[in-house]
Amino acid sequence: MNVGIVAQKGNSRAAYLAADMREALAAVDAEALVDDATAEQLGIDGLPVEEFADCDLVVSIGGDGTFLYAARGGEGVPILGVNLGEVGFLNAVSPDDAIDAVLDVVEQIRADEPAIREVPRIVARGDDWELDPAMNEVVVHGPRRGHGGGAGIEVRVDGSLYSGGHADGVLVSTPAGSTAYNLSESGPLVHPGVEGLVVTEMAASEGMPSLVVPLDATVTVTVTDAEEAVVVGDGRTRRTVEPPIEVTIERSDSPVRLAGPTSDFFEALGKLD
Numbered sequence: 001m002n003v004g005i006v007a008q009k010g011n012s013r014a015a016y017l018a019a020d021m022r023e024a025l026a027a028v029d030a031e032a033l034v035d036d037a038t039a040e041q042l043g044i045d046g047l048p049v050e051e052f053a054d055c056d057l058v059v060s061i062g063g064d065g066t067f068l069y070a071a072r073g074g075e076g077v078p079i080l081g082v083n084l085g086e087v088g089f090l091n092a093v094s095p096d097d098a099i100d101a102v103l104d105v106v107e108q109i110r111a112d113e114p115a116i117r118e119v120p121r122i123v124a125r126g127d128d129w130e131l132d133p134a135m136n137e138v139v140v141h142g143p144r145r146g147h148g149g150g151a152g153i154e155v156r157v158d159g160s161l162y163s164g165g166h167a168d169g170v171l172v173s174t175p176a177g178s179t180a181y182n183l184s185e186s187g188p189l190v191h192p193g194v195e196g197l198v199v200t201e202m203a204a205s206e207g208m209p210s211l212v213v214p215l216d217a218t219v220t221v222t223v224t225d226a227e228e229a230v231v232v233g234d235g236r237t238r239r240t241v242e243p244p245i246e247v248t249i250e251r252s253d254s255p256v257r258l259a260g261p262t263s264d265f266f267e268a269l270g271k272l273d
Contacts, residue, residue, distance in 0.1 A: 001030045004052035006070040007038040008062025015041040024099045030106055049073030064090050068234050071256045078116050078259035092263035105259045118255040124231050125248045133252035134233035136177030140221045140247050141169025143228050151226035157213050167204035170221045172249045219249040
């Protein structure tokens with residue numbers, strides 16, 4: 001059995017926990033593979049996180065950003081998140097419980113009885129391109145945020161017009177992402193048990209309120225009146241496009257698979273500033 005470990009970059013506490021986890025996994029005949037950055041801190045050999053797609057389990061040690069990074073690399077592999085004291089909506093396990101939790105999941109996988117939960121992702125598409133799936137949100141905006149940087153925006157849900165006018169952009173988030181960028185744009189918090197997407201206009205001149213739509217809805221954002229527009233997934237993957245352009249945002253057929261215990265949504269909310 002192979003277990004990939006991704007630790008928060010530049011965080012010595014995360015790296016030391018990864019080292020202890022490697023030893024514990026070796027004791028139960030499981031091979032631990034460590035991402036390149038963590039391996040450099042520990043003075044051992046590592047692998048690009050993209051190669052963790054061949055693992056049986058991936059462990060993320062850090063915050064939600066580290067989890068999203070691990071999820072992109074370990075496509076389709078169950079992921080267990082260890083929370084190092086940040087908000088941690090995706091990371092349910094404390095550092096003190098991390099090694100026991102990982103060993104429990106290893107035992108479950110070996111017994112072919114893993115407790116796996118699926119969390120939806122969304123994907124943005126154009127006529128001849130597609131971004132990588134996003135677990136938190138997709139943002140479509142003009143050449144820049146702020147004065148003079150917006151664009152003409154039209155938002156449709158399953159073909160029906162919801163809003164149109166000038167705005168900095170439009171943000172479409174999953175329930176998991178409702179506590180991130182969406183919240184900073186005054187979008188609503190959405191409990192992870194709700195099967196929906198949140199559509200939030202950003203600094204719209206005459207916009208509509210945030211709208212929660214069914215998880216399987218198709219959101220179409222048309223951008224006009226700008227030299228260029230930018231489509232961003234989870235703040236990491238981006239594509240610059242030339243208006244007028246129609247961007248389609250839908251549920252991805254590739255969810256993230258979560259292993260281990262679930263987090264307490266309301267306890268995590270208490271850590272928000």
